[in-house]
Amino acid sequence: MIALGLMSGTSMDGIDGALVDTDGEKAVERGPSFFVPYDDAFRAKLTAALETAKRIRTREERPGELAALEREITLRHADAVAQFLDGLPARWRDVSVVGFHGQTVLHRPAEGVTVQLGEGALLSERVGLPVVWDMRAADMEAGGQGAPLVSAYHAALARSLFPDRLPAVIVNIGGISNISFVPAKGEPIAFDTGPGNALIDQWVARSGLAYDADGAVAAKGRVAEAAQDAYLAKPFFSQPGPKSLDRLDFTLAEAEGLGLEDGARTLAAVSAGAILRAVEHLPEAPKLWVICGGGRKNPHIVGDLRAGASVPVIVAEEVGLDGDATEAEAWGYLAVRSLRGLPLTYPGTTGCREAVTGGVHSVPKGKSEAA
Structure with a gap:
């Protein structure tokens, strides 16, 4: 339908x-x-x-x-x-x-x-x-986290579009970032990885900007490694999945004192670093990363991901997807699954006791x- x-x-x-x-x-x-x-x-x-x-x-x-x-x-x-x-x-x-x-x-x-x-x-x-x-x-x-929910759709896409490159990870970088690890067989694994665009948006909003379009603000800045390390040292990142975040779980506290450009560049590095740390909690290394969501348009996040990953990192459009529409598509897909009584989530995606x-x-x- x-x-x-x-x-x-x-x-x-x-x-x-x-x-x-x-x-x-x-x-x-x-x-x-x-x-x-x-x-x-x-x-x-x-x-x-x-x-x-x-x-x-x-x-x-x-x-x-x-x-x-x-x-x-x-x-x-x-x-x-x-x-x-x-x-x-x-x-x-x-x-x-x-x-x-x-x-x-x-x-x-x-x-x-x-x-x-x-x-x-x-x-x-x-x-x-x-x-x-x-x-x-x-x-x-x-008993689940209630998030992320898009993994069933991500798994269907991955197994249809690039079955020979599994296991793969599909990343959605919205306000919060989440990943879906899709193995060649079996149920996906998923969890929120950390702040995506939310902190960057909050940071540049202080200068009257809705967001850092094309990473233009960050392009004039440098990564403040002490601030980046302070973010990535938080307990959330060493915690295994399933796990999920509220938009307000991370704040700008660690970036305070930085200039506008350095703050934007540092927070982009934090977003990428948080995603890369997700590998610590996966059963095996992925062969491919596919990036969806608004964060794929930030060249600093994508560049840092490519610099830190040992396998190809590509944006959604490179496998024929629309990275802006993928999450909305997932909600349509999940609606059909709901009508048919099929599982929306699994123990490995949200921590629910059984597929539900x-x-x-x-x-x-x-x-x-x-x-």
Whole structure:
């Protein structure tokens, strides 16, 4: 079936959407995609929401402005979907299900709490399609970290596109970076590796920039090795997977005192170093690294990865993928798996007790769930 995946990630830069035609297993045909950026004022709202969300103790709580923000996030997604579907070729208009991630504002795996703002039932009514949402909760109820969830999709892609180069690692560099280790046989292994773009974005925001476009700020700086070492000495990096992070688990404290350019360059080196350290926790060395997400556009992160890895490091487009759309595609793929009762996560990807499916299914009034 054709599924539309929607993702608003930890970089909080906007809404990614992508279509896949899939059985939720081996068959994957990638379709059109879109991106709708958030305006600066709305990004500021999301940033403020991260602070408010610290007051949450149970998944259902929406203190302060969070209830109104949740509705606004949902309606922005609905508008984006309507505009996207209106311009599609007929081949891709027959969408059976939407996979809706929402906006993460809190992730506390040790407490079994993860909150993604987004009302799946409201989205379903607005777009007139079945929606699968809240896909992390069941994994946490089964003892898992609730993240990362994209590994089942990464495994399907790797085994389809480069089966002769396994084991391979697919890296998604968003606000937080995560990896999927895909062996030739068996279930994938996955975990968050550390800060991706989040710290860099926060750093350059002090100068009024939303992000360091093409690494231009960092290009004028040098790596402050003491600050880099201080970050990479944190206990998180020596901890084996499964493990996951909240966007606020790492701060700019270790970079304080650096100039703008040196800070941006150092934080790019931290992002790369964190990913490279993931090898310490893999059962065998990968033959290939494939880089997805916005961080692949930062030449310093990619350059540092290539300098530190002993095997090829390539960006998603070099194997025929769209590195901006991969995570949204995953959410469409996972929605189909959820409808079919297939596992979304495994003990080796999130630490759940056994392979577990998940997701809440909402359908518009008067319609039935996708077959």
